[in-house]
Structures are given as C-alpha cells and as structure tokens.
Amino acid sequence: MAMTWSPIIDRARVAPVLADIAAAIEGHPRAHHSDLVDYAVFRSYLDADGAVPDPEDRAGEALIAAIELLAQVGGTPSLYGGAARIGWTVSHHASGEDADAACKAIDEVLVRQLDGWTRDYDLISGLVGFGVYALERGAWIVFPRASYFVTDGLRVRLGYLAVGGDRDHLIGQFRDNDEVVLQLRYSF
Secondary structure, rough: EEEEOOOOHHHHHHHHHHHHHHHHHHOOOOHHHHHHHHHHHHHHHHOOOHOOOOOOHHHHHHHHHHHHHHHHOOOOOOOOHHHHHHHHHHHHHHOHHHHHHHHHHHHHHHHHHHHOOOOOOOOOOOOHHHHHHHOOOOEEOOOEEEEEOHHHHHHHHEEEEEOOOOOOOOOHOOOOOOOEEEEEEEOO
C-alpha cells in the first residue's frame, strides 16, 4: 500500500499564529549579535515562505546590526553565537557586494584564528563549525580513499584530498593544496 504525504496542519490556520509570534518577538530586546542573527533568520524564512511578509526588511536590518555589533565588540569565532554563525547567516540569507564584503571580512578573521589552532574541533565551537560556514560559501572538500589488506594486520590505503571553492573564501584559498595520501597501518 503506497503512502502519500499530506500536511497535518492547515496552512490557513497556522499563518495567523506565525504572525502573532512575529509580532510578539518585535518587542523583545536583541542586545547580542546572536539574538539579532536569530531574528534575521526567523524573519527571512517567514518572508520567503510568504507566511509573514517583511516589506520593511527588518531581517536585513537585524543582520546589518549583528555584523556591526560583531565588528564593535568582537566575539567568538564559533558557529554557535560567533563569527561563523553570522557569516553563515549572511551567506545563506543575503547576496550582492555588501554580503560578499561582510563574508570576506569574517573569512579573514576566521583564517587568523586557524593559525596555531589548539581549541575544539566540534560543530558548535570548533573547526567543524567553520566548515559548515565554508560549505555555505561554496567551498567543497573531497577525500576518496581505497584500502587493501595485504595481510590480516597490514593495511595500505591510498587517497586523494581535493579542496575547492572561490579563492577569496575561507576554504577556497587552499584549493591549490590538494594531496595524495599513502598510509600504511600495521595492527597487532
């Protein structure tokens, strides 16, 4: 028996609720750049969906305010509440020369953070979060590998690491650094 998808909520009933939520959020202070970015994402998605139009471009205003606040007071480089988060939001929700300039400035800050990196590698506060932002900016990394077990304890692995993207972006600047990888591993 084939199953088909059908919405469980009537769109006409949800739209007024979303409008009420958007109106209620208007009164809340947004003092941190993370709050401004959350608001920008929320308003952008509601506007793109047509659920709650944003003719005054409040989402854009909030995003600009977040960038300015980050430039004034600084912050962490992380994807959660930091520069990578603002960069991801700009890249995902804005376009044009101003958006590219903002992302380029964030890229430069993040690249400086990479030199001698000794912090976390996780998604929330580490290097993986930088990667999420870089992917949104059009970067890509491919690392195909093939392994062969010579004996039960000896494995040979051959791989190729290719990096690409716009040279001016966080990851794309390393696009000329492809590598061929040969690994021997003995287990006992």
